[in-house]
Amino acid sequence: MMNFVIRVILLLLGLVFAASLAVAVMLLAAVWGVRYAWGRLTGKPVTPWMASMGGRFNPRSGFDRFRNAAQPAEPTAADVANARARGESVERPVRIRGSASDVTDVSPKSVSPRG
Secondary structure: OHHHHHHHHHHHHHHHHHHHHHHHHHHHHHHHHHHHHHHHHHOOOOOOHHHHOOOOOOHHHHHHHHHHHHOOOOOOHHHHHHHHHHOOOOOOOOOOOOOHHHOOOOOOOOOOOOO
16 A cells, blocks of 8 residues: 555656646747747847857867866066066076075985995
C-alpha cells in the first residue's frame, strides 16, 4: 500500500513539473508572438533573440580572452622610464632589495668537495 502511495505522489509531482514546463514554453511563445506582431505593426525588422542580445556567439572569443590573460603584459613607456630612473633593468623592473649580508636567520655552510 505504501509503495502505491509513493508512486502516486511521484506521478503527481511529474505532472506538476510537466505542466510548469508547458506554461513556461507558452509564455515564451506568447512573448515571441507579441514581439513579432509589434515588429510587423511598426514595420521594423524582427531580429533573432541572440542578435538583439549582443550579436553572434563566437566561441573563439572566450578562449582568446583567457589565453591573452595568461600572457604577461608588455611594460608601458612610463614603466620603462621609471625603471631606468631607478637604475633597474628595463626588461624586468623588479629588483630584489637588500643584499646577502642582511640575512640574519640562517648561517652559511661551507661547500666541501665530494670525495
